[in-house]
Amino acid sequence: MIYIICGHYGSGKTEIAINLALSLDNATIIDLDIVNPYFRTADAKEKLESSNVRVITPQFANTNIDMPTVPAEVFSALTGEGNIIFDVGGDDAGAIALGQYNRFIKEKKYEVQFVINACRPMTENADDTIKLMREIEAASRLKVTKLINNTNLKSETTKEIISDGQDLVNKVSDATGIPIGAVSGKKELLDTIKTDFPKLPLELHLDFPWERGV
């Protein structure tokens, strides 16, 4: 199975991709972010590899050079067995990197998860969110198959904020006919929420420098 995680910059794609990879057997996570210089899948490489997740990152991820190359190993992963998780860069600019794998992806079972954080300024209403989603679809030549409500204000997230986000995601779903795959967030918060949709509890892996050890 191939899971493609896409969305607006800062919607929480990487955290969702990392959590998904850690929850699946025989998983390979592919850092396909050609846009963002910091806060990448590569930050969680150690944790992922120690949990037997194969990690494919651009050769120069988290180095001092800005070289948005896509790793050649992606092809080998796509022709092999197991679960593949694509952590795609933000917006259409990031999704364009998916295009070259289109024919490989379409040969397999796949889902395209569009992550929505209603607290992000450019996806605060349904029209803007749908427009952005269509741009990502055009750039990747893939259709979104699931919506994920990942509405959050980081440490200031409340259940009301998640619920406001759900209203937006419902509108997007109603207008496009795309089903809602999950509501994601920190476990403690999700436990306080009533929802008809599956809950996707997240453990966060991308931290600030002041949260780090030696």
Added chain:
Amino acid sequence: MDKVLMKGNEAIAEAAIRANCRHFFGYPITPQTEISAYMAKRMSKVGGTFLQAESEVAAINMVYGAAGAGVRVMTSSSSPGISLKMEGLSYIAGADLPCVIVNIVRAGPGLGGIQPAQSDYFQAVKGGGHGDYRMIVIAPSSIQETVDCTIDAFDLADKYRMPVMLMGDGMLGQMMEPVSFPEVKTDHLPKKDWATTGTKMKRKANIINSLYIHPEELEEVILKREEKYNTIYETEVKYHTEGLENADVVLVAYGTTARIAKAAIALAKQNGIKAGLIRPITLWPFPTDIIAKTAPNVKCMISVEMSTGQMVEDIRLAVNGVCPVHFYGRTGGAVPTPTAIFEQIRRYA
């Protein structure tokens, strides 16, 4: 929603728009490109002008022109790009024009690297460009503060008719935190009757210029500007302190490094060591007085920077030998950890 989740770079761009900046000239460079990208999307929606110039040199000279016409204008770049802008910046200072320059600092010298750094401190506060000039340099340490400081930067630029730099390290540009945007008021600011907006044959022409034919004439202009700088040093210093009472060791740090220093101070507290923090918000004017006032009461101060030691020189000038001033830094794009800073506190406590 009252609050939104934003990257530092996006927050700077949005804050500038809220502060009525309607002209942005830039050139992309990591790790600040989101400022340009955000401006490209937003400016047209608010009736402003976004222009990706052909180079950093072109961008700063477009800023020079727009500032001369009296509009609120901004440019942004990261370290190597800021070096390129230095000539234009000196001209802007020499022509007494207000503008905001953002530097989201990366590792240097030369091409350096795209990871965060604070090694442009000297360049920002000691000149960078040529001539007797100063620039107000503001260094926020959270995304909310970045918003507030961007708005302040435009006000200070207009109030004193001078370039103001907002300086953040790459981490601050790239990281995300919740922010809200305050209402912006500009009616307290002086009228821009000096701007070149066309005389309509009703007044004498205004001239934007930094060339003065006679040395005495230029000297007079520079000395008058120096008086303005002195006023700024007396009235516009901004800093934040924590736990200075009874502290044995005081850390001095700004930007992201101050956040990490706070975590180190918490570690020290757990280990029974009293440490405090002085966090300069304005790097120029530098918070000399609070540092001088604190020095007699402590065992030592430690400057923590993402550089090989730049701000430490200003701390030593402020302390003037009253207590030892140590330095701890990481450079080249490496970021200090709370534990490593704590080790320094323990070493000198």
